[in-house]
Amino acid sequence: MRRLLWRLLIVVAAGVALFFWFGANLERFVNRVDAVVLPGVTEEALRIHDESLVVDLHADSLLFDRDLSVRSDIGHVDLPRLREGGVALQMFTAATRMPFTFDIHEVDANGSDILTVGFVAQRAPMAGMGPRDRALHQAGRLGELIESSEGAVMPVRTRADLDAAIAAHRENSDVVGVIFGIEGAHALEGDLDNLPVLFDAGVRMIGLAHFFDNEFAGSAHGIEKGGLSDLGRELIARMEAMGIAIDLAHLSPTAIDDVLAIANKPLLVSHTGVRATCDSPRNLSDEHIRAIANTGGAIGIGYFELAICGTNPTEIVAAMKHVIELVGDEHVALGSDYDGGTEVAFDTSQLRALTQQMLDDGLSEESIRKIAGENAIRVLRRTLPRR
Numbered sequence: 001m002r003r004l005l006w007r008l009l010i011v012v013a014a015g016v017a018l019f020f021w022f023g024a025n026l027e028r029f030v031n032r033v034d035a036v037v038l039p040g041v042t043e044e045a046l047r048i049h050d051e052s053l054v055v056d057l058h059a060d061s062l063l064f065d066r067d068l069s070v071r072s073d074i075g076h077v078d079l080p081r082l083r084e085g086g087v088a089l090q091m092f093t094a095a096t097r098m099p100f101t102f103d104i105h106e107v108d109a110n111g112s113d114i115l116t117v118g119f120v121a122q123r124a125p126m127a128g129m130g131p132r133d134r135a136l137h138q139a140g141r142l143g144e145l146i147e148s149s150e151g152a153v154m155p156v157r158t159r160a161d162l163d164a165a166i167a168a169h170r171e172n173s174d175v176v177g178v179i180f181g182i183e184g185a186h187a188l189e190g191d192l193d194n195l196p197v198l199f200d201a202g203v204r205m206i207g208l209a210h211f212f213d214n215e216f217a218g219s220a221h222g223i224e225k226g227g228l229s230d231l232g233r234e235l236i237a238r239m240e241a242m243g244i245a246i247d248l249a250h251l252s253p254t255a256i257d258d259v260l261a262i263a264n265k266p267l268l269v270s271h272t273g274v275r276a277t278c279d280s281p282r283n284l285s286d287e288h289i290r291a292i293a294n295t296g297g298a299i300g301i302g303y304f305e306l307a308i309c310g311t312n313p314t315e316i317v318a319a320m321k322h323v324i325e326l327v328g329d330e331h332v333a334l335g336s337d338y339d340g341g342t343e344v345a346f347d348t349s350q351l352r353a354l355t356q357q358m359l360d361d362g363l364s365e366e367s368i369r370k371i372a373g374e375n376a377i378r379v380l381r382r383t384l385p386r387r
């Protein structure tokens with residue numbers, strides 16, 4: 001009996017050790033870089049890239065317990081790698097809840113939260129927090145990065161901040177602007193009084209839904225896949241008044257229609273693909289691409305499987321070219337979904353490979369500059385509060 005107890009104890013201890021080992025190495029499993037052969041970067045691509053303002057609309061790096069001021073070979077984004085990739089402005093987004101599912105196209109909002117398991121395994125403080133506090137915690141982590149950078153990481157909360165960060169980056173390419181958003185309005189916990197709390201923490205973009213339907217809007221992966229609720233309409237009016245951009249990524253087609261009917265400002269899709277090149281329910285139809293372009297908006301093309309049905313730079317550029325063919329080059333942007341539990345072909349330090357691919361696939365220098373960042377900046381100028 002005693003021997004059996006010992007054996008049981010050893011098995012349990014090994015299980016616990018394995019769980020925390022998995023937690024410590026979580027990003028090695030979930031945020032991977034594929035072994036894809038990237039195009040060699042020519043002088044011309046190098047020049048165009050380094051003269052462009054590079055802006056990425058979506059990275060979930062704050063979700064993981066990694067010091068973003070230190071260069072890592074894990075995951076996709078940290079400050080040294082942003083600098084190596086010549087990035088001028090990075091949007092960091094806070095994911096705060098993700099129900100566990102075997103079917104990504106029908107996610108039950110009441111399912112147990114897979115992020116909690118990850119946080120416990122990482123022994124991260126977010127394990128015991130609700131969605132709002134998880135968003136605030138991630139805002140705090142970004143704040144620490146800004147603080148420790150001694151001016152080299154500039155927070156962008158207003159149009160004046162945006163102009164200042166761009167000017168500083170032009171002066172010294174080591175300066176990187178950062179902007180904060182949340183992935184899924186469920187972080188408001190159904191209470192619009194949480195909107196000013198999140199705004200004060202720096203939130204300037206909200207993806208209305210993530211992988212499940214919430215009180216505000218239906219998700220492309222939800223069970224109902226419905227439109228906007230009355231509360232969702234109220235949220236949009238308040239976001240536009242405050243200066244928070246609306247992100248349509250992950251929204252159900254019906255919810256996108258509902259937003260298009262009432263939005264007054266240009267819309268963003270922070271990380272997506274297009275159905276024409278990758279027919280997944282989370283990707284945009286041609287009709288929606290045209291309508292989003294009509295708002296003056298920008299569509300961030302993702303680098304991951306669910307967005308482009310592959311990870312190869314050629315597949316990213318194919319999605320970009322489809323949008324250009326439909327609505328011109330003013331509405332395409334970069335929307336990596338770095339560190340979002342994604343497998344990609346290159347991390348942010350290797351972004352010049354994407355510029356090379358755009359050049360190889362016949363995009364003009366002018367189009368490349370717009371896609372690299374000018375389009376995203378134009379939209380942010382229209383959505384950020386003046387001061």
Ligand SMILES: [Zn+2]
Binds near residue numbers: 183249250271337340
């Ligand atoms: Zn996402």
